[in-house]
Amino acid sequence: MQVSNYAKNTSPIFSFSGMLLTTAFAAGQCPHFAGVQDVSIWYNPALKVNKVPLAHVSVRSVRYPNIISYTSKILTIELPLVSNDADDLDNIPFMNLAAGISTDNSSSGFMVASTAMMTLSYAMPLNDNNTYFAMGIQGNYSLNRIGNGTAYSFPEKFDKSGALNWSMIMDPNATGLNFGYITAGVGVALFHTGAEKEWYVGGSIKNFNHPYTEWGRATRLPSTNGVQFGYKAAISSSIDICGYGNASWQTGLNEQFIGVRFIRHFNDSTNYTLGFGVGYRAYDALVPEVSFQMGNSRLALYYEINVASLPEGDYRKRAFEISYRYNL
Secondary structure, rough: EOOOOEEOHHHHHHHHHHHHHHEEEEEOOOOOOOOOOOOOOHHHHOOOOOOOOOOEEEEEEEEEEEEEEEEEEEEEEEEEEEEOOOOOOOOOOOOEEEEEEEEEEOOOOEEEEEEEEEEEEEEOOOOOOOOEEEEEEEEEEEEEEEEOOOOOOOOOOOOOOOHHHHHOOOOOOOOOOOOEEOOOOOOOEEOOOOOOOEEEEEEEEOOOOOOOOOOOOOOOOOOOOEEEEEEEEOOOOOEEEEEEEEEEOOOOOOEEEEEEEEEEEOEEEEEEEEEEEEEEEEEOOEEEEEEEEEEOOEEEEEEEOOOOOOOOOOOOEEEEEEEEEEEE
């Protein structure tokens, strides 16, 4: 086997992935980023829709002036595995092994949360036209601490589409004590890759083992169901248009995000592009974006514009995000 023709010796990787399969734990805290396509395998481990090994990092800064602020960071490495004797990477099965770390920290120390993630997926071609069906499992170990002895008064559903609300759902009593938990989930996807168009659609169920998430062992994590979709088509020799969406829901936490993006290619190359787009997180924010692709590097910037006030008070959120990807 090989990692998209880059790495020749993958036996340690397969040994490690075998350990992952036998451990069979999956998916804890969801990330809360505007660049949902950049972190798609965190939502659905089957959503590795290309054979490109890559490393990706995103940083999101969220501020509620005069209340609280926090920073979310995520790092992911994806390693697709294909056969050593494959002369053509089209229409062949492949596996994907990925690992990642996610952290959420407030400036006051009120919230400290982190997750270590691993995924393994398998994609098999359904025809001779690069249409695939994929299945995946994902493994997370999460630590969560909310509360530090300081009294905070938050409106109802404060930061409802962000990491702070999630941490408070994990420990509604805000005990201020670290608690670690393991969760379980799976995902499936259909996708197609091609020069003229690409698309994917996926579904996932996470947290179905319902672990306890706080020391009183009174709060169990409900399942999170999700659907994901995306479509990209060439509208001219140098311009692509993309549409995508991600929706997840569970008791106490629901998030829907849709977006559209235009990509301008330079010098008839997919490696040098400029992109503009806008996303919408339901009942929360409009998110304009700009991205640059130069060779193996891609940089994207997002800024969130509030479209709704919080249920109590008129607090405004200020949030921006930087995303960087490097094709290995």
